[in-house]
Amino acid sequence: MIPGFLIAIVTFPGVIVHELGHFIFCRLFKLPILDVCFFRVGTPAGYVIHGAPKNAAQHMLISFGPFFVNTLLGALIATPAAIPVIQFSAGKPLDYLLIWLGVSIAMHAFPSTGDAASLWQGVWHGEASFFAKFITLPLVGLIYLGALGSVFWLDLFYGIGVAMLFPKLLVALFA
Amino acid sequence: MESATEEESPPQCIICGQPLDSLTEGLPVCAGCYPGLVDRPLPRWIQVVTAFIGLVLVLSLVQFPLSLSAGIAFERGRRAEVARNYKLAEQQYAIVAKRFPSSTLAIARLGIVSYRAGDLLTAIKSFEKLGGRETSEELAGEVNAVADAMMKKLVPQEEGAQP
Numbered sequence: 658m659i660p661g662f663l664i665a666i667v668t669f670p671g672v673i674v675h676e677l678g679h680f681i682f683c684r685l686f687k688l689p690i691l692d693v694c695f696f697r698v699g700t701p702a703g704y705v706i707h708g709a710p711k712n713a714a715q716h717m718l719i720s721f722g723p724f725f726v727n728t729l730l731g732a733l734i735a736t737p738a739a740i741p742v743i744q745f746s747a748g749k750p751l752d753y754l755l756i757w758l759g760v761s762i763a764m765h766a767f768p769s770t771g772d773a774a775s776l777w778q779g780v781w782h783g784e785a786s787f788f789a790k791f792i793t794l795p796l797v798g799l800i801y802l803g804a805l806g807s808v809f810w811l812d813l814f815y816g817i818g819v820a821m822l823f824p825k826l827l828v829a830l831f832a
Numbered sequence: 833m834e835s836a837t838e839e840e841s842p843p844q845c846i847i848c849g850q851p852l853d854s855l856t857e858g859l860p861v862c863a864g865c866y867p868g869l870v871d872r873p874l875p876r877w878i879q880v881v882t883a884f885i886g887l888v889l890v891l892s893l894v895q896f897p898l899s900l901s902a903g904i905a906f907e908r909g910r911r912a913e914v915a916r917n918y919k920l921a922e923q924q925y926a927i928v929a930k931r932f933p934s935s936t937l938a939i940a941r942l943g944i945v946s947y948r949a950g951d952l953l954t955a956i957k958s959f960e961k962l963g964g965r966e967t968s969e970e971l972a973g974e975v976n977a978v979a980d981a982m983m984k985k986l987v988p989q990e991e992g993a994q995p
């Protein structure tokens with residue numbers, strides 16, 4: 658079994674982008690950021706401690722922001738390299754660098770259990786509407802499932818899947 | 833021995849340590865420090881990493897249309913080949929072979945459909961490029977079959993041989 662800190666070191670750009678995702682959404686909503694760690698050798702590999710969001714939507718966007726940012730950025734970086742490498746076996750060294758970066762970023766898209774706890778605390782125990790609570794429940798469940806899946810490398814498979822499937826999807830769409 | 837009563841210190845700002853009269857937005861920070869937390873700047877090294885990732889993203893986006901158009905051309909070529917529209921398949925595979933000249937798959941398919949489209953010159957040029965390259969048994973078998981058929985067409989029949 659490979660220790661988590663080694664995976665975090667090898668895929669450190671993904672950790673940084675994940676925390677940047679939280680950071681950017683906090684800045685966007687003008688929330689105070691009490692403490693931030695973009696990368697460290699430890700558990701968790703990064704964190705953003707921020708003031709309470711003003712509503713449930715902000716809570717969700719701060720928690721899930723990295724999911725969208727990491728997935729989109731990972732796909733955009735890996736796709737142009739994945740086509741020559743995977744489809745045509747004609748990759749250059751730069752293509753392999755792009756694939757490593759894209760997969761690293763995409764595999765850290767999943768919100769952490771800390772994000773789930775914060776979302777749960779803020780929405781379920783806060784003054785959110787029934788609808789917000791109704792949406793939050795399965796989302797938090799999904800985050801915990803994702804965390805459980807990461808024991809079985811689900812996050813890595815997700816990263817590779819984004820790098821491989823996004824180009825296939827685009828090609829199928831436009832061909 | 834511990835002191836029996838400990839004087840409770842007044843609440844302080846967690847940033848500057850000044851005594852606090854009241855919390856700001858529910859946080860133990862003074863009104864002077866609060867804006868600094870809201871507009872917290874990115875550390876210098878994160879700015880550098882972000883700039884690097886931004887640069888890589890730009891590089892990727894520059895490559896994006898070229899790679900994607902090659903992927904699309906290959907798919908269109910494959911569909912045209914299945915539909916026996918070999919001229920169109922040849923055009924599409926030629927786009928891929930031009931973009932990725934080291935791709936054995938693209939050059940092999942170009943050679944095969946060029947032969948079927950009657951463009952023997954392109955077929956010969958393509959197969960010449962494949963010499964010494966390694967590929968799957970299936971593709972190698974297909975290329976060899978087409979190359980044999982092409983040779984039979986090009987090399988004059990021996991006298992007395994059946995057509």
